[in-house]
Every structure is written in C-alpha cells, then in structure tokens.
Amino acid sequence: MTRHAKPISRGRRALSLALAATTLGLFATAGALWASNSGPATATAAAVVSASQTKxxxxxxxxxxxxxxxxxxxxxxxxxxxxxxxxxxxxxxxxxxxxxxxxxxxxxxxxxxxxxxxxxxxxxxxxxxxxxxxxxxxxxxxxxxxxxxxxxxxxxxxxxxxxxxxxxxxxxxxxxxxxxxxxxxxxxxxxxxxxxxxxxxxxxxxxxxxxxxxxxxxxxxxxxxxxxxxxxxxxxxxxxxxxxxxxxxxxxxxxxxxxxxxxxxxxxxxxxxxxxxxxxxxxxxxxxxxxxxxxxxxxxxxxxxxxxxxxxxxxxxxxxxxxxxxxxxxxxxxxxxxxxxxxxxxxxxxxxxxxxTFAQSASVCGVVSKAKALSFFGSESLLEATQQWAPAFCLNPKLFPIAHVQQSEVAAKNLLQAGLTNVSTNPKKEVWQYTGPEAVFQGEPPATPFTNPIVQAPTAVSGFAISYVMDDAKGNEYTSLKLNARLLAKLLTMSYPAYPDVKSGWKTYSVTTNKVTTQPYAALANNPLDLAVDPEFLALNPGMTNQNINQLESSATLYAMSGDSDVMTALTSYINSDPDARAWLDGKPDPWGMVVNPNYRGIALPVSQWPQLDTYYDSLNSNECMADNQAPILPLIAAPVSDPSIIPFNVQYGIANSQVVCTYANDLDNAANRQLVALGREDPGIRFILGVTSIADADRYQLNTAALQTQRPAGPDATFSDLAGRTYVAPTDDSLKAAAQLLTPDTELGTWTLPYDKIRTDPDDALAYPGTMLLSTDIATQYLSASDAAQYAQFLNFVAGTGQVSGLANGNLAAGYLPLTAANGLTQLVNYTKAAALAVAAQQGHVPALTGDPPAPTATDAASGPTAAGDGSPTTPGDSSTNPAAIAGGPGDDASSPAASATAAPTKAGSGSTAPPTSTIDAIPAGKTTSAESPLLGYALPGLLALGLLTGLGSAAVVGVGRR
Amino acid sequence: MTAVQERPPAHREQDSPTVLGRAAGLRLPRRRRTHGSGKVATRPLRVSHLIAIWAMLACSVATAWFVFFALVLSSLQFQHSQHNLYATFREQLSQEVAPLGGEIAPDSPVALLSIPALHIKDSVIVEGTASADLAKGAGHRRDTPLPGQPGTSLIFGRETLFSGIFGHLASARPGELISVTTGQGIFSYKVEQVRHAGDHFPTLLADGESRITFVTSEGADLANGWTPQRTVYLDAKLQGKSAEAPPGLLSSVPDAEQAMNGDVSALFPLVLWIPLLVLAALAAVWAQERWGRWQTWLVGVPVVLAALWGVTETGIQLLPNLM
Incomplete structure (x- = not known):
C-alpha cells in the first residue's frame, strides 16, 4: 500500500492545489472586473474642479x-x-x-x-x-x-x-x-x-x-x-x-x-x-x-x-x-x-x-473616423456646444461623426429651403431631394416661413452677449458694464465722431443737390466724441469717469459681424423693442442732446445684416491709405468681420479691429505698397473694446459681459444720473432661465419667440436676459434619405436627452447654454424636440404642432410634390406615436420605442375634438415591425444540455478505459 | 502488481484510492490482496483518470442542474416572488402610495395585470426589464409611461423560464379584454392585434390615448431546446380616459433592459458565487473525512444547495430577458 500511498496523496494534493488555484483565480478575476467596471452608458457630467496649493x-x-x-x-x-x-x-x-x-x-x-x-x-x-x-x-x-x-x-x-x-x-x-x-x-x-x-x-x-x-x-x-x-x-x-x-x-x-x-x-x-x-x-x-x-x-x-x-x-x-x-x-x-x-x-x-488635465479635443474626430459625417450648417452660436458633443458621436462605434459647418444662419436657411429639387430624369416621375444642406442651426425663425415641411427643433438656449474689455481711469479692469438699447444703437449707427477733426468737420460739412445746400451733420456736431464721454454711459457706469481718452476708435463702435446673422436679428430686435431707442433712431434727440447719424435715421429694424451707411470722408484725418480711394472713416472704424469667431478672440486679447493704420512696404509714396490694417492690441491699462459674441464664447474665454437694461421707471424720457428704478441683467444661468420660461409659441413662424415687451414692462420678468436666443435645428421631414433621416433623428433624441447634461466631458452641454430640462421649466421644448425626432425619422412630411392644437388635417402622400405638402399647416393631430424606425441608438433595440409624451405641456388643448373627415385614413407610421434576436445566448439551454450529456458520457467512457 | 505488502500501521482509510470513488458514489473495484500468486482481475483507476471522471461528472451534474433549475425550479422562485410582490403592492394600493410614474426604483411593483383569455390573473408587473426583473414578474420598460397613462407603454414578459407567463401571448385574439390596475385606477384595454416581424405598426395614437404593447419571445419548445426564435408583440388600446402622467420619465434605458438581451453585469456576482460553491463543495469533502458521513450530509447539503441556487439564479440572468 505504501507504494500507492504516495502517488495517491500526491494526486490529491495536486487536485486540491488546482482547485485552490482556480478559486483564487476566480476571486482575482472578480476583483479585476469589479475594479474595471465601466458602468452603464449614461453620460456623467464632469464638474468644474478647482485646485489650491500652499507653500x-x-x-x-x-x-x-x-x-x-x-x-x-x-x-x-x-x-x-x-x-x-x-x-x-x-x-x-x-x-x-x-x-x-x-x-x-x-x-x-x-x-x-x-x-x-x-x-x-x-x-x-x-x-x-x-x-x-x-x-x-x-x-x-x-x-x-x-x-x-x-x-x-x-x-x-x-x-x-x-x-x-x-x-x-x-x-x-x-x-x-x-x-x-x-x-x-x-x-x-x-x-x-x-x-x-x-x-x-x-x-x-x-x-x-x-x-x-x-x-x-x-x-x-x-x-x-x-x-x-x-x-x-x-x-x-x-x-x-x-x-x-x-x-x-x-x-x-x-x-x-x-x-x-x-x-x-x-x-x-x-x-x-x-x-x-x-x-x-x-x-x-x-x-x-x-x-x-x-x-x-x-x-x-x-x-x-x-x-x-x-x-x-x-x-x-x-x-x-x-x-x-x-x-x-x-x-x-x-x-x-x-x-x-x-x-x-x-x-x-x-x-x-x-x-x-485637458478634455479630448474635437479634432480627434478627423483622425478617428473615416465615416461620412452628418453635416449641420449654420449658427456660430452653437459651435461651442457641437464641439463638445462631436467627440461623443465620432468615438462611439454605434454612432456616426457629426460635422458643424459654420455659416451665416440666414444663408443656410435659404439654402435649405431652396435646396429641394426634382432630380428625376424621367419627366413622368418626380424624385425630390435636398441638394444643399439638410439640417441647419438657427437662432431666429426664418424671415419668410418655410414652405417645405421643415421642423424647427429646439436644441439649446443661449444668446448673444456684449463682451468687453475695459480699463477704468486708474488702469484697473472694469467689470460691471451696464448698457441700454439706446447706447447700443448709438454705437452701431456710427453716431460718435471718434475724432475731434471729424466732429469739427461735421459742423461745416455741406452737401448741394439740385441747388439745395444742406448740412446733414450739423446737428451731430454736439455729439459726444465717443462712448467713454457720453453722459448716458457715465450715468450708468460711474466707475468709468475720467477714463483717459486713449482709444478713440474702439470706444466709438461696437465690433460686430459683417454678414447676415441671426445674432444681429436678435440684437436689433432688442434695440427695436425699446421705445426710447426707437424714438432716438427716428430722430428724437436723447435727453442730453445727442442725435442719430442722418444716414441711419428711421432705419427699419430688425435687420439680419447691419448696413454700413455713412459716407463722410474725413479729409483732415485721413492718411495716405484712406486718401487713395476716399474711404469713409466711420465704416473703417466700425470694421465688421466676416467670421464671427474673430470677435471673441479680439476681445480676449484686447485687439482693436478698426482699420485705420496705414502700413507700407518700403515706399510710402507708392500706392501699391500701402494698405490699411487693424489698430492691433491695446495696452492693458487703457483698453476699451466692445464686441458682439455668443454667450458660450464669452464663457469659454472668460470675457466680461455687459448687463443689458430691461426696465426703467415709467414716464417720459429724461436725463438721469443714477440707476434708481432701473434693472440691468447680465447673461447668467438664472437670467437665461427666466427668459427661456417666457418663450411663447408662434404657430405661424413655427417656433418659440422671446416677448421683448414683456421683459420691458412686466415687473415679474425684470430679471430675464433680453439677449436670450432659442437655438434650433431645422431639419426636413420629407425627402431625406432613410439613413440620414434616422441619424438626424438620433441626433435630436440625443439633444433632447443626454445632450442637455451640463458639464465639461465630451457629450456634455458646454458652459453658456441653459439645459433644456424640466427643472428649468422647458419640458414643452424638450417634448417638441422628441416629437420632431419622430417626425424626422418617419419622413412623412409631418411637422409637429407646437401646442398640440388640432390643425387642418391633410393626409400627405409621399408621392406628391413639395408644393402639395405645403398646403395648409403640415401638422398631425397629436404626437404620441409609436416610433417606426429604430431610434435611440444601439442594436437590439426593439421596434416599439418609447413614445414622446406630450402630457406635461400645460397648453395641451382638448385635441381630437375636431373629427377628421371620414375619407382620411388613420395615419400609420411607415416602416415595419422588426424582431429582436439573441443568436448566441438563445442557444444556452440546448447547449448546456448537450454539454451535460457529453461530459456524462465522457466520464463513463473514462471509467471504462480506466478499468481495462 | 501482485506482491504482498505489509499494511503500514498508520494506514488510514483516506489513503485508499477508492475514497474519492466512494465519495462520488461510484463503486470502484477494490484492490484484492492475495497471498500467493492470484491475479488481480481489475486495476485501480489512475489518479489522472479519477480527476477526469470527477471533472466531467461535476460538469454533467452542474449542467443538468442548471437546465432543471431553468425549466422547473425557476417557476417556484417566480411564484414566491409574485406572492411577496402582491402583498407589498396590495398594501401600497390600500394606502395610496403606489408609484404613479416618473422615476421608479427597479424591481418595485407597479401594476397588476389580468388577461383572462391567457389565464393570467392579478400578475404583478415590476419596474424594469432586465433579466433579473423579469424573473420576478412581467416588467415595465422604464422609459415608457405606465399603463393607463397617455402614450405607449411597453410590458415585457418571459416565454419559457420562470413560469413563462407570456408563453401563449401569440394566441390572443383581437377584442379580448385586458385589465391593468395601477395606483391611478383600474384600466381596461382591448387587444388590437398580434404583431410579428414584418407586420405594420399600429395606428398613431391621438393626444391622450393610451396603448400597451406586450413583448415576449416565441418559438421556443422542446424540439429546438427551448431556444427563443424571435420577438412577438401584442398591442392593446385603452378603452376610456387615460390618467395624467407625472414628469421625470427616463429618456433611455441601458442595454441590459432592451429586448432579448442578457444582463452582462450578472458576471460580477457570478464570479463570487462560483468560488463560494467550490469552497462549499471542498468543505463538504473535507468534512466527510474529519466529521463523519451523516453529519456532513446534514449540514453540507443545504449549504451546497444554497450556493448552487445562487450560482444558477445569477447565471440565468446572462440569458436573454424574454426567454
């Protein structure tokens, strides 16, 4: 027996060691798995982390x-x-x-x-x-x-x-x-x-x-x-x-x-x-x-x-x-x-x-993904948000890369509307397609409403800000700037002469037409030289008194964009809604005697592109470059830029863009060698620059933003020397929230608009920021390809959900945007975006109703041309519908996805009360039911059974073998 | 080996090669000691063979147990869960603290379901549609409104395992009645249609209308080893007025709660249960030596059985949730 005892106990030892090792291995695996648990795929918000050290x-x-x-x-x-x-x-x-x-x-x-x-x-x-x-x-x-x-x-x-x-x-x-x-x-x-x-x-x-x-x-x-x-x-x-x-x-x-x-x-x-x-x-x-x-x-x-x-x-x-x-x-x-x-x-x-530590840059998308990107055209105001959303899309293998092409919103909307063309070669059959942009980011509804079925889905709430960098009389940075609509109008309408020579030139400048001599600028000769010495400005900003007038040009203008922009529409809407500013623009002098530049008197607002109307050529102040083509001086001082993202850069570094410096290579006398360039960087201590930027840009680059006037004491316009009875609101989360809750749906325009009058007159709304803009995505709900439509719908669902979580991580909502959430009272907007996602996925030409009111029902037929779909209001009765296409990401999603519930909307009218005509077919969403399958794990039971049988037979076989 | 050998005085039973065999319930041939030149007809098993037999037997028993659990014992567990959930929900209803919507904790009861035509009576619907949730009852998908509220509500249920309450869903006929009780009242639904892959969607709902879509799998039977083939849907529309839903609904659910997906996160408790089972088995073997046979059986069986139950219950969560 002793001879067998050794191998047997060795065998037993080996067996127990093996089992022990397996157990330990399993524990180690468990520990490792637990440590590396990646968790569910919900977006976590990265918070701002500050740090402090003492030494x-x-x-x-x-x-x-x-x-x-x-x-x-x-x-x-x-x-x-x-x-x-x-x-x-x-x-x-x-x-x-x-x-x-x-x-x-x-x-x-x-x-x-x-x-x-x-x-x-x-x-x-x-x-x-x-x-x-x-x-x-x-x-x-x-x-x-x-x-x-x-x-x-x-x-x-x-x-x-x-x-x-x-x-x-x-x-x-x-x-x-x-x-x-x-x-x-x-x-x-x-x-x-x-x-x-x-x-x-x-x-x-x-x-x-x-x-x-x-x-x-x-x-x-x-x-x-x-x-x-x-x-x-x-x-x-x-x-x-x-x-x-x-x-x-x-x-x-x-x-x-x-x-x-x-x-x-x-x-x-x-x-x-x-x-x-x-x-x-x-x-x-x-x-x-x-x-x-x-x-x-x-x-x-x-x-x-x-x-x-x-x-x-x-x-x-x-x-x-x-x-x-x-x-x-x-x-x-x-x-x-x-x-x-x-x-x-x-x-x-x-x-x-x-x-x-740094966040992953949006440029990673160009390196990572070779797939065709889903393109969006338009608003620079959404650029910060899309730059932070883009990596979440391009790095997720189940999703797709998105590309935001910055373009003037007005141009993009026009291209979207005009892009629907019949691409069919067969004269008997019409095939409609969007040959231009398919999705556009906008800040304001289009001037002429869309005639194609295009839904305007709320994407983010942000707005414009008047960013500035200013130093006071002592040279310290000034951070509490207050402006009202009239001051903004003064800056935009080139009503400040900027140079003393211009001011004195205005006094004598005369124009003779048809033997009638006029002195158009005579009334302006008493205008203050620039904003820094305007008594209205100093009444609102006493901290800026005695500021050394070093910067004449940049303190006489507001740097803005030159092309069409919804930001300019919003800014001029704010100015136009103020009765004092409107009266001033129509020619009435302000209480201190300043009058508007005659070229801008009576200008119709709002406009999407600010016109450069002044033609006064300053012969005394001109340098050689200006004399070359008798360029009017004030537009050169205004110097609007074509790329709106230049403005936050200039404000961040205190760069004055006024094109008044004449540079020349070698030879000043040779006209070919010289050109006008920007003033350049202003020295800290004597800076004075204002520019129109988006709130998101101002947040990212930590620019100071002006507080805009919302209310003033009732009564006639008079001089004032302090802020009594006046409210000024800067863009903060709270003021954006207050304004966002005032957004009212406008069924003709198809989106929500900001009631400026309410902010100005209702004491409860005094703290709403008047520069708020609802940024929306315009997407066609018909004639898009099925794959594009599904992807746009996925984007909209993302925007309506996880994309509104504020934070710094990729996929979060960048700073400067108010999240569209129920907590901010914006459920209506969120639900509308979800309904828009369904409509985009369905591609039936339905545009969801803003408030759920029953519209004139039209059974739209996909075969008819775009004009037919434009008849009547293209809306459906109610939006609670089962989703036809697989939306909300991920394979294995079953076909009946969650519906958009429009229940929380307080303005839910008793819809369905107007019975549709009997000839209308109940609209059935396009698409067919799909089945979810589980190919591998579904075979678990038969697989296990087979395994059990095999091993049972195997052990019997080994017994047989061992016996022999 | 026919030589006579002296038995060492310290010989103990556990040195015998047949102990392992005995523990496995096998009757292995004892080595016959002979004085003289008798031949031994059979050879004792080598250690390597023993290990192989052991391993395969264990595997066989484990898989058999798993299948047995899945098909038979899971129903017991289901009945037990339903009993407890019913008690809880009944109390909540009586005190009017039943959940009404928004974000509800998973695994809590949210509704009672009765489909007389399918012999379902007062079955408790729980919140959540992961494998573990559907082991307790039909599950309500968390990003849809509750039954009785406007919109489409999705209720998932199993076909085979855990009593398979939705096993005969496809046999429902249009017009049959369904009753759902939630904290907001008793709602009556009428079956519209049974939908398979390739069928058209139901009609769009008007504002304020409510629909329930029941989802389960079909096609699993003995012939194909209880493998679910595809999903099948049953649509039912509310008769009467819906109740308003509170806000706070989730906008999406994780992968584990989508149709026909298993719950991968069940791997974590699984890799803890398995060593526990192994330890229990080893301890039983060891105890059999030191303690005694019937003592080990008395204590060991419940312990090993509990560990086994834990392993299989967790392992089943890896399988598709609609199975």
Whole structure:
C-alpha cells in the first residue's frame, strides 16, 4: 500500500492545489472586473474642479556657512478650473501671501514684464508634477513655454558672476561660466568673450531643443518670436502682486491645437507653474554643497566676493507698487529679484505646480473616423456646444461623426429651403431631394416661413452677449458694464465722431443737390466724441469717469459681424423693442442732446445684416491709405468681420479691429505698397473694446459681459444720473432661465419667440436676459434619405436627452447654454424636440404642432410634390406615436420605442375634438415591425444540455478505459 | 502488481484510492490482496483518470442542474416572488402610495395585470426589464409611461423560464379584454392585434390615448431546446380616459433592459458565487473525512444547495430577458 500511498496523496494534493488555484483565480478575476467596471452608458457630467496649493517660500543667503533668512512667506495659489480644459480657455488664477511687485508693468504678458521686481510668474509647462516620475517626464525649466528668447537667456554682458551664478541651490554644473549652450553656437550669435552666459533651451514635445539665444539666433520654436506677436499673445504671465500680497489674473491655457511645440493634450500631462519670485539666495563664498561631497571647483568661486554678494543680495530698486519703465530710461530693476531669473534654482524650487488635465479635443474626430459625417450648417452660436458633443458621436462605434459647418444662419436657411429639387430624369416621375444642406442651426425663425415641411427643433438656449474689455481711469479692469438699447444703437449707427477733426468737420460739412445746400451733420456736431464721454454711459457706469481718452476708435463702435446673422436679428430686435431707442433712431434727440447719424435715421429694424451707411470722408484725418480711394472713416472704424469667431478672440486679447493704420512696404509714396490694417492690441491699462459674441464664447474665454437694461421707471424720457428704478441683467444661468420660461409659441413662424415687451414692462420678468436666443435645428421631414433621416433623428433624441447634461466631458452641454430640462421649466421644448425626432425619422412630411392644437388635417402622400405638402399647416393631430424606425441608438433595440409624451405641456388643448373627415385614413407610421434576436445566448439551454450529456458520457467512457 | 505488502500501521482509510470513488458514489473495484500468486482481475483507476471522471461528472451534474433549475425550479422562485410582490403592492394600493410614474426604483411593483383569455390573473408587473426583473414578474420598460397613462407603454414578459407567463401571448385574439390596475385606477384595454416581424405598426395614437404593447419571445419548445426564435408583440388600446402622467420619465434605458438581451453585469456576482460553491463543495469533502458521513450530509447539503441556487439564479440572468 505504501507504494500507492504516495502517488495517491500526491494526486490529491495536486487536485486540491488546482482547485485552490482556480478559486483564487476566480476571486482575482472578480476583483479585476469589479475594479474595471465601466458602468452603464449614461453620460456623467464632469464638474468644474478647482485646485489650491500652499507653500512656504524663502530666500536665505549662505553666509560663512550659516543660513541668513532674508524673507520667508507662505504663498497660496488658487486655480478656478484644472480639469477637462479646452484650448484657449481662460482660467482664473489668484494668490495670496506673495511679495509685492515693484516696477509694475501693466501688460503682464509682454516681454518687458519679466523685468518687474518680485512678480508672480505663471507659465504652462509640460510634464508631470510628481517627484517620483522619471526625470525626463517631470516639469523643468526646459519644458516651460516662453514666447521670447530673452525670457530664458542671459547674455554675457553682466560680468563674470551675475546673481544666477552664485545661486546657492544651483548644482555644480549650473554654476559654470557658460551653461546650457548648444554644442555649436551659430555664427549669427554675437558673442562677447568674457562674462557668464546662461542658456535655458526650450524642449518641444517632439524632443527638439530650441536654444534661442540673443534675438533667437540659435533657433526658435514656431510659436516663439523675437518680438511680441500681437496677433497671438503668449500665455506666459509675469503678474503683479499688490501691496497686500494678493493678486489675480486670467491665464489662457493652450493645447497642442494652438501650441504644438508645448504639446499639451488629453494624453500629455501639463501643469500650471506659479513661481513667486523671492530673489536669488546667494552663496558668494562658493561653500554651498547641493550634492554632499561635491564641492565647487575653484574657477566657479567668485573672486570679488563682497561685490558679488552685494549685487546678488539686492532687494529691489523700486518700492512696491510703483510702475516701472520700459527701456533704458528711469530706474533699472535689480536683476537678482526680477522675473528674468525664474529658471534659477532659488526661484524654481519655490514653484507651485498645479497639474492640468485637458478634455479630448474635437479634432480627434478627423483622425478617428473615416465615416461620412452628418453635416449641420449654420449658427456660430452653437459651435461651442457641437464641439463638445462631436467627440461623443465620432468615438462611439454605434454612432456616426457629426460635422458643424459654420455659416451665416440666414444663408443656410435659404439654402435649405431652396435646396429641394426634382432630380428625376424621367419627366413622368418626380424624385425630390435636398441638394444643399439638410439640417441647419438657427437662432431666429426664418424671415419668410418655410414652405417645405421643415421642423424647427429646439436644441439649446443661449444668446448673444456684449463682451468687453475695459480699463477704468486708474488702469484697473472694469467689470460691471451696464448698457441700454439706446447706447447700443448709438454705437452701431456710427453716431460718435471718434475724432475731434471729424466732429469739427461735421459742423461745416455741406452737401448741394439740385441747388439745395444742406448740412446733414450739423446737428451731430454736439455729439459726444465717443462712448467713454457720453453722459448716458457715465450715468450708468460711474466707475468709468475720467477714463483717459486713449482709444478713440474702439470706444466709438461696437465690433460686430459683417454678414447676415441671426445674432444681429436678435440684437436689433432688442434695440427695436425699446421705445426710447426707437424714438432716438427716428430722430428724437436723447435727453442730453445727442442725435442719430442722418444716414441711419428711421432705419427699419430688425435687420439680419447691419448696413454700413455713412459716407463722410474725413479729409483732415485721413492718411495716405484712406486718401487713395476716399474711404469713409466711420465704416473703417466700425470694421465688421466676416467670421464671427474673430470677435471673441479680439476681445480676449484686447485687439482693436478698426482699420485705420496705414502700413507700407518700403515706399510710402507708392500706392501699391500701402494698405490699411487693424489698430492691433491695446495696452492693458487703457483698453476699451466692445464686441458682439455668443454667450458660450464669452464663457469659454472668460470675457466680461455687459448687463443689458430691461426696465426703467415709467414716464417720459429724461436725463438721469443714477440707476434708481432701473434693472440691468447680465447673461447668467438664472437670467437665461427666466427668459427661456417666457418663450411663447408662434404657430405661424413655427417656433418659440422671446416677448421683448414683456421683459420691458412686466415687473415679474425684470430679471430675464433680453439677449436670450432659442437655438434650433431645422431639419426636413420629407425627402431625406432613410439613413440620414434616422441619424438626424438620433441626433435630436440625443439633444433632447443626454445632450442637455451640463458639464465639461465630451457629450456634455458646454458652459453658456441653459439645459433644456424640466427643472428649468422647458419640458414643452424638450417634448417638441422628441416629437420632431419622430417626425424626422418617419419622413412623412409631418411637422409637429407646437401646442398640440388640432390643425387642418391633410393626409400627405409621399408621392406628391413639395408644393402639395405645403398646403395648409403640415401638422398631425397629436404626437404620441409609436416610433417606426429604430431610434435611440444601439442594436437590439426593439421596434416599439418609447413614445414622446406630450402630457406635461400645460397648453395641451382638448385635441381630437375636431373629427377628421371620414375619407382620411388613420395615419400609420411607415416602416415595419422588426424582431429582436439573441443568436448566441438563445442557444444556452440546448447547449448546456448537450454539454451535460457529453461530459456524462465522457466520464463513463473514462471509467471504462480506466478499468481495462 | 501482485506482491504482498505489509499494511503500514498508520494506514488510514483516506489513503485508499477508492475514497474519492466512494465519495462520488461510484463503486470502484477494490484492490484484492492475495497471498500467493492470484491475479488481480481489475486495476485501480489512475489518479489522472479519477480527476477526469470527477471533472466531467461535476460538469454533467452542474449542467443538468442548471437546465432543471431553468425549466422547473425557476417557476417556484417566480411564484414566491409574485406572492411577496402582491402583498407589498396590495398594501401600497390600500394606502395610496403606489408609484404613479416618473422615476421608479427597479424591481418595485407597479401594476397588476389580468388577461383572462391567457389565464393570467392579478400578475404583478415590476419596474424594469432586465433579466433579473423579469424573473420576478412581467416588467415595465422604464422609459415608457405606465399603463393607463397617455402614450405607449411597453410590458415585457418571459416565454419559457420562470413560469413563462407570456408563453401563449401569440394566441390572443383581437377584442379580448385586458385589465391593468395601477395606483391611478383600474384600466381596461382591448387587444388590437398580434404583431410579428414584418407586420405594420399600429395606428398613431391621438393626444391622450393610451396603448400597451406586450413583448415576449416565441418559438421556443422542446424540439429546438427551448431556444427563443424571435420577438412577438401584442398591442392593446385603452378603452376610456387615460390618467395624467407625472414628469421625470427616463429618456433611455441601458442595454441590459432592451429586448432579448442578457444582463452582462450578472458576471460580477457570478464570479463570487462560483468560488463560494467550490469552497462549499471542498468543505463538504473535507468534512466527510474529519466529521463523519451523516453529519456532513446534514449540514453540507443545504449549504451546497444554497450556493448552487445562487450560482444558477445569477447565471440565468446572462440569458436573454424574454426567454
């Protein structure tokens, strides 16, 4: 028996081990599965995540082997949003406890700002902030982006031992005479023979090192430049800390879309690095040992230690808060405490690095998906939303890519209406198709209602905003701008002369026609020069009094778009609805005596394209470029743009678009060489720019938005000096919600409209934002191909459901849009969009009724041409219907999908009371029932039975075999 | 091997090769000890064979159990669930706290269904249409309004397993009556049609009208191993006035609640149940040695049976919900 005992117990052991291993394996699998549980496919909203860090920063010189702490502070940095960031998004950075700045330069992103003493340096750097990551992947001065080479290069003109060379925290290698130079210094770099030199190369995401150097002689990255690029200002900021140690600024983050060399994206980690400059901690005696045992070579020990130390340990030439000067005039800032040495070890070790994460850019769709994209044409106002929705579509293999082609809404609507053509070659048979756009995003209903069956499905609630960047008399940014309709009319109608010469020219300007001489501008000669000195403006914005009139052009106009736009329709509707503004436009002077430009007197509003009507040529003020073709001056100042997305860019960077600067190449006298260009960037401290943007753009780029007037005290129009009895509403979620709840259905136009009169007169509605616009998707409900129709219907269902969840993740609703939800009182709109989805999928030419009222019933026949379908109101009695096509995503969806319930709509009329004529057939939705099948798992039971039989037989067989 | 061997004094029964065989209920030939030159007619089984037999037997028994559970025991479980749900729902109705719509917690009872022609009486409809929900009763799809409310309400039910209450759905004839009781009252529906793949949809509903569409699978019988072939629908229209629905309806349901889908998330509890079963079985084997036979049987059978029940009940959730 003993002989059998061993193999048997071994067998038993083996068996139990095997079972134990299996059990453990199953547990491990369970754990792994649980950890990686992806959860249901519902959209989760990503919230705004802010971050804050505190650090104690010190400046301690090493004197005779002893620490001499000069300064120690506790600095806290707060960042408003650090996750799911998008390109060019502005985040608020604020800090406290830092050293006040001296030699203040207002423009904190300019190259001169590095010369401030004790600035707070803010940079975007590539890499991980974790100290345990491999050194090559951590942030370092080499991966931090600066635009000009001067911000990361110290030339040889400051002697042998400038402050950065005696930095006690610098490594031995960094204290050599020339540090960081390229292997071969190009000949174009002018080099002195003596003196210390420090290069801090910029390493791009590709690995290429750009050394920069004097005037960029050793190579610059494509996004860098030797002079400030006014068209693409950098985000490297040398910000000012006030006397209390606090400061705040807006920091613009760039992803690889804008700055490919820095290369931040959703897969490449980056950080916001804040360096509170405290000055170099000096070690003039060369005794510091950063790495124990590694002593400084004698060549790197300063010769004249007293002089070196006194230069290094300087504490600043400017008192805190005193403005600095650019250039050589005035007090020179002391290098040791300027922002120029941000990369030196003393300052770099004081850094506060806050990791940033980025959302997946919409450009991923171009790379990921080769499938044909579903196209939408139109409104720029929806661009922010579609950019955030698009990746959710193109990255989902069950869905399809969507493409939003930005176009003027008016043009797109016209193309949609006109695009229905008979493409049949057979004269007896008509085949209708949409040859142009099939879906259009609009902000306002079409001027002439659609004659084809086209449904206007509510997609988002947003609006226009008057974005601005303004500095007050002290040069601080002004953030509480209030405007009324009349001020907007004044800006648009070119009623401000802008230049004193224009004003005086108007006084004498006369026109003779048919022997009658008139002085059309005589009444305007008393108009204020620009908005900044308009008494009505100053009554509403007392904080702007005594503002230095530096910007004459940009303060005399409102930058808007030049082409047709629904935004302009909405803006002029608001202006037209205000009786004071309307009376002023008709010629009545305002209470202070300002009158409208005669070319615009009596203009009929609303308009979709603002006309440029002024023809006054200013011979006194004209430069050569203007004289070339006698261009009227005021349209040049107004300078509307064709691409509406340029306006938020200009407001964000304070760029005045007025085309009044004459540039020439080489020869001023040659007319062919010269052209008019924009004024360009206005210096911080004296900015005054207003532009019409969408609310979503204003949110993304953190632009200030004006509060528009909703109500004023009843009674005749009179001068006023304060805000008593007046309400001004800025675009916020609450004010959009208040306005959205006022939207009233208009059956003739086929959509909801905003009642401006109600906002102006009803005290309960005073807090509704008058610039609200209902953005809708216009899609044809007949003659689309079945696949397109199904996809559009899927899009509409998405829009009506998960697409309205606010957040930062892809697939969420971007900031600046009010979600269409029951919580915001917008159930009617949501239900209508769902009903629209059904109608689009059915493609029967039905356009759902706005309110459910029974219309004149028409049994539409798919074979008839479009004109027949246009007869009568193309609506169906009630919308609760079973859905014919498989909508709401995903295979395996059974054919009877959920119906759109119109039950919560309070205006549900007792429909069905008008009995349709007996000859009408009850409308049956097109399409046939489909069956859902489960091919694999359905065979589970017979499969298991077969398995059981097999194994049973198998075990009997093994017994038989074993016996033999 | 015919040599005589001394029995070691420490010989214990568990060293015998036939213990495993005995535990499996097999009668395996004992090795005959002979003094002399007697031949042994049969050889004891090798360990590898034993393991193979064990594994295949276990597999066979497990699958047989699974099929038995699916076809027979699941009905017991269904009756039990319906009994409890009925008690709960009855109490809710009497106190007027039955759910009326909007977002209702899954697995809670929402309605009572009676179809006299199909011999369904007071069957409780639960909220949710995942496999696990439909094991308790007919399920109401969560993104449709409740029966009695305007619009089309979808009710899913099983065909074969768990009593298969909708097994004869396709035999309903137009005009037959259906009664549904919810927290909003008793609603009477009339059958319109039975729909298969390829049939036209029912007519559009006017504003305020209500329809129920019952969904189940069909075509499963002994011949094809209870494999459901396709889905079949029964449409019924409300006779009378509908009740208003509160807002808050879901706009879509996850994949697991769509027709003919299994619930993949049942894998998580499954991978915990299986080791539990294995442990129970191992413990029973071990206990048989240390403890004694009848003690092990007394304690082990319920434990192993409970674990087995858990495994199969969870495993069934992987199968299509309309099966």
């Amino acid at each position: 104690t920063v010190t400046r301690a010189n090493l004197v005779d082997g002893q620490d001499d702490v000069v300064d120690s502070r506790q600095v806290t940095v707060n960042v408003s949003s650090t996750q799911s960031l998008r390109d060019r998004q502005a985040i608020e950075v604020s800090w406290s406890g830092a050293h006040p700045t001296g030699g203040v330069i207002f423009d904190d992103t300019s190259q001169y700002a590095a010369n401030q003493e004790y600035p707070m340096v803010l940079m975007e750097c590539r890499g991980s902030t974790s100290t345990t990551a491999p050194a090559a992947q951590q942030i370092s001065p080499e991966t931090c982006f600066t635009q000009t080479p001067e911000e990361r290069y110290q030339p040889r003109s400051f002697g042998a031992f400038p402050p950065y060379r005696v930095d006690r925290y610098a490594s031995v290698a960094d204290r050599a005479l020339v540090v960081g130079a390229p292997a071969k210094i190009p000949d174009t770099c002018e080099e002195l023979d003596v003196g210390a030199e420090r290069w801090v190369p910029f390493v791009a995401a590709s690995g290429t090192a750009y050394y920069g150097g004097q005037n960029g002689c050793a190579g610059l990255a494509p996004e860098q430049s030797t002079v400030e690029n006014s068209l693409a200002p950098p985000n490297t900021t040398f910000a000012t800390t006030d006397l209390a140690g606090n400061g705040s600024t807006k920091f613009v983050v760039n992803t690889a879309d804008t700055n490919a060399s820095l290369g931040c994206s959703d897969t490449v980690p980056c950080a916001l690095v804040a360096i509170p400059i405290m000055g170099i901690s000096c070690d003039a005696q060369g005794t510091a040992e950063v790495t124990p045992g590694a002593a400084l070579p004698p060549a790197d020990v300063p010769t004249d230690q007293t002089k070196t130390f006194s230069k290094c340990s300087q504490t600043g030439a400017y008192p805190a808060g005193v403005p600095g000067t650019q250039g050589s005039a005035g007090t020179t800032a002391q290098l040791s405490v300027t922002g120029q040495l941000w990369w030196s070890a003393s300052n770099w070790r004081n850094r506060i690095a806050i990791p940033l």
